[in-house]
Amino acid sequence: MNKRLVRPTLVWLIILVILPLPLLWLLNAGLTDSFHNLLIYDLGLLAYTYWLTIVYLSTRPKWLERWLGLPKMYLVHGLLGVCALALALLHSQLSFSMQRWVVLTGWLALYLAIGGVFYAAFFLSGWLVDYSPRAAKLKKRLQRPLQPPGLAVAAPAQLRGNCVDLVSCSLDSPALPADGIYHLL
Structure with a gap:
């Protein structure tokens, strides 16, 4: 079979099924509740497992x-983020709780996500x-005030070899490229 097709399929199979499977089994074996409630818990657990996987993928493991x-790793990261958010939305709409702090922290986490x-x-x-000039103009206008501390924008030319690491790059130049590459310091 084609290696270009097998590897991404294997990665998706591992991420979507095999990683959350032990947690789902432990939760469903340990709780005695209705099928509807267990399904709601499973949705939240799947979203949580996918978010943990996203955090691991964001570290760019070399292997x-x-x-x-x-x-393809960026594609998996992005699509898994959308899937996790959709599962979290379903979990939040179907779930219930009698304790106010559980509800408030759940909604806070959902809004942050x-x-x-x-x-x-x-x-x-x-x-x-890339597809909307208005969005590009708005991004350029908002990029500086909304850039979190510690996040640097490096021009692609700086990453090709003109700079050993991002700390030594000149990041205070007034004309940072709108299509720059983001890296955590």
Whole structure:
């Protein structure tokens, strides 16, 4: 079979099924509740497991980068984030709780996740700004005030070899590229 098709399929199988399977089994074997309630718990657990996987993928593990390739790894990261957010939305709409702090922390986490996905789609990827000149102009205007501390924008030319590491690059130049590459310091 084609290696280019087998590896991404295997990665998706591992992430979507095998990683959450032990937690789902432990939760469903340990709780005695209705099928509806267990399904709601499972949705939240799947979203949580996928978010943990996303955090691991964001560290760019070298073995996975060599085996799968960086563009496919970014694709898995992005699509898994959307899947996790959809599962979290379903969990929040179907779930219930008698304790107010559980509800408040759940809604806070959901709003932060939605904000993170929109921030990433607008500022960290080119999905929106490549197709809309208005969005590109808005991104350029908002990029400086909304850039979190410790996040540097490096021009592609700086990453090709003119700079040993991002700390030594000149990041205070007034003309940072709108299509720069983001890296954590």
